[in-house]
Each structure stands twice: as C-alpha cells, then as structure tokens.
C-alpha cells in the first residue's frame with residue numbers, strides 16, 4: 001500500500017492482472033482498513049516472520065478469515081512461489097469467503113483466489129490463495145504428504161474442533177517439524193486458545209479484540225414447549241415492537257425447519273396488513289444454492305413513510321454462529337438447539353440429532369447481536385437451563401463420529417500407529433476398534449491392520465469406505481456404470497421434492513420411478529430418466545425432482561469416473577434385457593454394505609444383523625412390500641429407528657460375498673442365523689453335488 005507521497009500520486013497496479021486497480025477495489029479497501037484486525041497487521045507480520053506456528057484469536061467479524069490470509073499471501077510472495085491455504089469447516093464458508101476475497105483482491109474467482117470443496121475444485125495453477133474445506137486439505141495430504149504446495153496454512157474456525165481440523169492439527173504438527181519453512185496459523189473465535197498454544201509447543205498468541213457492543217440477554221421464564229412456535233412469535237414481536245432499526249438473526253436446526261419458519265413468518269406478516277414495516281425473510285443453510293446464500297448480504301427493506309421500520313430476518317443453521325458474518329444484526333433469537341452428530345459404536349450408528357447447544361455456542365450466538373451497535377439476544381430457554389443444564393463446550397467431533405473414513409485416510413497418510421497418534425483429544429478406543437474392524441471386513445486393512453492394495457485405492461475416493469468398496473467391486477459384477485450412478489446419487493442431497501401443498505402429486509410422481517426391488521434402484525431410474533430427458537429443468541419441476549441435486553449428482557459421477565479411470569477400473573454394464581441386469585447391481589450393493597443388513601422377523605419387524613436393533617422401513621421408501629432381507633444405506637434415529645434407502649437382497653449373496661462377516665460359527669444366536677444356516681447347508685450340498 002502506498003506510503004510515500006510519490007506513490008500516492010501513482011496509479012496503483014494489481015500485481016496479478018497488471019492492470020490498474022478498479023474503483024471497486026478501492027471501495028473495498030476503504031472498508032477493509034476499518035476492520036479490527038487491521039491495526040494488528042505489523043504485529044502479525046512480525047510474528048509470522050519469527051515463529052512457525054501462531055495462534056490467533058479474534059471476535060467473529062473482526063476480519064480474520066478475509067484479511068489475514070491476504071497478508072499471508074504477501075509473506076508467501078516474498079518467499080517464493082508457493083500458495084496459501086485457508087481451511088474452513090463448511091463448504092458454504094469456503095465458497096462465500098473466496099468469492100469475497102477475490103473481489104477484495106480484484107481478481108477473478110478461480111484464478112489467483114480460489115476454493116476447493118468436495119466434488120468441486122474452483123482453483124487453477126495461478127491460485128495463490130485457496131480457501132478449502134478442512135477435509136479437502138487432508139485429502140491433498142494423501143498425495144502431497146509434506147504439503148509442499150503451501151508456504152502458509154491457516155486452520156480457521158479451530159474452535160469448532162471438526163473431525164478434519166483435529167486430524168489436520170495432528171498431521172501438521174508432524175509436518176512442521178520436517179518443513180522448517182512452512183508456517184501454520186491457527187485461528188479461533190473463542191478465547192480458550194491455551195489448549196491450541198500448548199498443543200503446538202507454546203505457540204505465541206495474538207489476540208484481536210473485536211469492536212463489540214454490549215448485548216442484553218433475555219431468558220424465557222418457563223421452558224418453551226414448542227420452540228419453533230415460540231421463535232416465530234418472538235420474531236414478529238421484535239419486528240413490531242422494537243423501536244430501533246436493526247436486523248434479526250434466528251438460529252434453527254436444519255433446512256426443513258428453516259423453510260417452514262420462513263413460510264410461517266411470511267404468512268403472519270401478510271395477515272398484518274400494509275401499514276406495518278416490511279420484514280424480509282432470508283433462509284441460510286449449507287445446501288442452499290450459492291446465489292441464494294449471498295442474499296444474506298442484501299440490505300434490509302427501507303423504512304416506510306409512516307415510520308414503520310423495514311428489517312430483514314436471517315433464519316440460519318449454525319453457519320451464522322461464526323462462519324459467516326452478517327452485518328447489521330441487532331436482535332438474535334436463540335432457541336438453544338442445533339443438529340449435532342452423535343455416534344454409538346456399540347450399534348455402529350452415526351446420526352444427526354437435534355440437541356441442546358453448549359454455553360460457548362450460546363455466547364457466540366448472542367455475540368452476533370452486538371456487531372454494529374448494542375443489541376439484544378432472546379434465549380428461548382430459562383436462565384436455569386443455561387446455568388445448570390448446558391455443557392460448557394461442545395465436544396470435539398472426533399469424540400462423536402464414526403471413524404471409518406478417518407482411519408482409512410490416516411493409514412493412507414502413512415500414520416500406522418493410531419494409538420500413539422498425537423490427537424488433541426484422543427477418540428474412544430471402542431470407536432477406533434470399530435473403525436479398524438469395519439475396514440478389515442471391507443478388506444481395506446489386512447489382519448495386521450496394514451493398508452491393503454484395495455484399501456489404498458479406496459482411500460482415493462472422496463467417499464465413505466462402504467461406498468468406495470461397492471464402487472470398486474462393481475467392476476466384478478459387470479455393473480460399474482450403474483453403481484457409479486447410484487453412488488453419485490447417494491452423495492448429493494435428496495432428489496425427491498415433496499412440497500406441503502402437493503404431497504399426493506409428489507408421491508404419485510415418485511412411484512412412477514419406483515423399482516420393485518428398492519430405493520437404490522429407484523435412484524438409478526431417476527438418474528436415467530433425467531439423462532433421457534436431456535437434463536431438462538422443466539421436466540424435473542413437473543416430476544417433483546430437484547434439478548440441482550440431479551445436476552450435482554451428474555457432476556459427482558463425472559468426477560468419480562475420472563478417479564476410476566486413474567486406477568483402470570473399467571466401466572461396464574450388463575445387457576439391460578438380461579435378467580441379471582438388476583441382480584448384478586444388487587449384488588454389488590452387498591459388496592459394500594453387507595454390514596448394513598436387516599432381517600424381517602416372524603413377528604413382523606426388522607432386526608439389524610448382529611447389532612439386533614429393531615428398525616422400520618423409512619416412510620420415504622418406495623418398497624410396497626417387506627422383503628425378508630434388506631440392505632440399507634442409512635440408519636435414521638428419531639423417535640423410532642428407521643432404515644432409509646433400502647433394497648431387497650438374497651441371503652445367499654451375503655454368505656458368498658462376505659463369508660468373513662457371515663461366519664456362522666461366530667454369529668450371535670438369532671432367527672437370521674438359523675435362516676442363514678439352512679441356506680449354508682443347501683449351498684454346501686449343492687457344491688458337493690456339483691463337485692461330483
């Protein structure tokens with residue numbers, strides 16, 4: 001930036017494009033220098049030059065994510081040609097921030113500034129600053145173990161303690177020892193930085209005080225029975241009764257709830273007539289298309305001539321807690337819940353459950369109200385609940401997750417001794433055991449726990465180990481084209497749309513895609529129909545399928561097929577007219593998911609194999625009957641246990657495809673075992689006869 005008078009009179013040139021900076025650049029620059037971090041620039045540059053690891057703590061909105069990586073780019077440019085990586089726990093944040101920073105640096109997104117998230121790489125050889133999900137950086141570590149591409153790595157939102165961030169910290173702790181030139185910056189929005197400092201051998205701390213205003217907290221006197229109801233009521237009340245201008249931020253748990261709340265708020269507002277101020281409802285969740293996500297930055301509607309204040313209300317998941325800063329928020333409504341991952345290693349079930357948030361989360365949420373001026377936070381729970389029932393901090397994700405993918409990736413990274421790996425918080429031994437067991441049954445690890453050739457290929461796919469295994473094995477069942485499509489469809493958001501006002505029509509439409517043998521094949525039918533209809537959005541609309549899901553499914557499919565090509569995994573299909581066409585596909589499914597099987601008991605309910613959990617077919621299933629043996633993609637834990645995305649399979653396939661897992665000598669006594677024993681005997685005698 002110009003310091004001398006001579007420089008001031010010169011036209012500044014963008015070092016990347018060689019062109020004079022556009023007026024927009026200067027506009028952004030004026031705003032940037034008002035951010036709290038800006039005063040700390042010199043300090044930061046000095047620390048970066050002196051130390052290998054730095055911990056940086058700053059209030060949400062102080063400019064950590066957008067500014068500090070840009071300073072690191074300057075450092076990196078002075079050192080050579082390597083790039084800067086900045087990780088984000090969320091895809092949305094990686095995309096949105098990269099977009100913003102490309103504008104601030106006056107370059108095209110995907111060129112000097114880019115992003116990389118699973119199944120989408122928007123970067124190029126020119127990229128000097130890459131925002132990426134923490135999971136993607138971990139993946140890069142598999143092919144570039146010393147992360148040689150980077151001069152500086154920033155782990156942002158470290159306080160979230162996502163699974164991938166925790167692993168990265170462990171991996172990078174080793175890498176920095178071997179690469180003295182690499183710099184590591186750990187950024188966090190909360191103050192408990194001591195743990196990070198200690199972990200990185202007493203790394204220096206830089207603390208950026210935010211420019212925050214006091215936030216007044218209100219609690220409900222009694223617990224709310226229906227928090228959604230209460231939240232909507234509170235939103236309307238604030239909008240109508242508060243006298244100062246300022247926007248609202250409501251935290252809810254997921255897409256469905258958010259869309260529902262927006263609809264209900266709009267309806268209530270319509271009933272209030274034209275005299276009241278306008279209230280613009282903006283949903284925000286991770287699967288929302290990027291152009292709609294950007295709506296959170298739109299200004300609030302104007303105040304009417306009668307003085308009625310116009311506001312916007314952003315209805316958001318946890319994303320707005322720290323990942324994305326929304327300016328102008330003065331009122332926060334916090335019902336106290338979030339969807340959180342929980343894992344039960346005993347029954348091998350990982351699920352997203354709506355659970356109470358921690359005190360730390362509640363404080364972050366409240367803080368969002370004080371960015372521009374003093375604000376108010378309405379907690380829809382009692383003060384007692386806050387003090388006595390909420391835990392202090394959210395447990396790190398590594399303690400709440402199935403570690404199948406993680407262990408496979410660590411093995412691929414060359415980390416064999418998981419027991420002695422320096423985790424910041426080591427996972428439960430039972431969870432690690434379960435992961436090793438799963439990978440062993442899938443033949444990704446041998447009996448000594450070493451990565452097999454198959455396991456090494458599996459790790460290359462950005463998929464759960466079961467899916468990767470199924471995809472690779474499908475080549476042997478002459479149906480890799482079809483399994484590729486199914487895998488892609490399982491990797492994108494739900495493709496069937498079921499609008500409240502047209503449930504019946506949507507269900508009828510879905511049944512036209514239904515395959516008698518189950519949901520996996522139904523997904524395949526939808527994908528094929530989409531392609532046959534030339535990917536027509538109008539066709540999607542008319543058939544109640546989500547165009548965007550299918551489009552991204554198609555994109556995922558292409559990317560996975562490129563990985564298959566790299567390993568010479570042939571793409572083949574069985575002749576469609578052959579009776580084996582669908583049988584082969586179902587057999588391939590069993591190759592990946594033989595541990596996710598349920599058996600229909602004589603009592604009429606399903607029991608999961610080995611874990612003996614009572615489950616029901618999810619109501620979304622297109623199966624019109626109850627097959628005796630089914631394979632399922634997902635165990636859904638709500639008030640009941642459901643299995644979702646279910647397909648009919650034959651028990652003799654289980655015995656043939658996964659004899660190790662279905663070793664009947666070591667099988668718990670149950671109805672399924674007796675059935676399998678009968679089949680085993682028949683198979684043996686048939687072999688015996690054939691042997692003659």
Ligand code: ADP
Nearest residue numbers: 059060061062063064065066067100297325327
């Ligand atoms: P932090 O990471 O410390 O929470 P950020 O660097 O993300 O802060 O944001 C700093 C400021 O930049 C925010 O207060 C906001 O005003 C602005 N900002 C960031 N992203 C965008 C965007 N996509 N559009 C408009 N403003 C943005």
Ligand code: MG
Nearest residue numbers: 064065322323
């Ligand atoms: Mg940030």
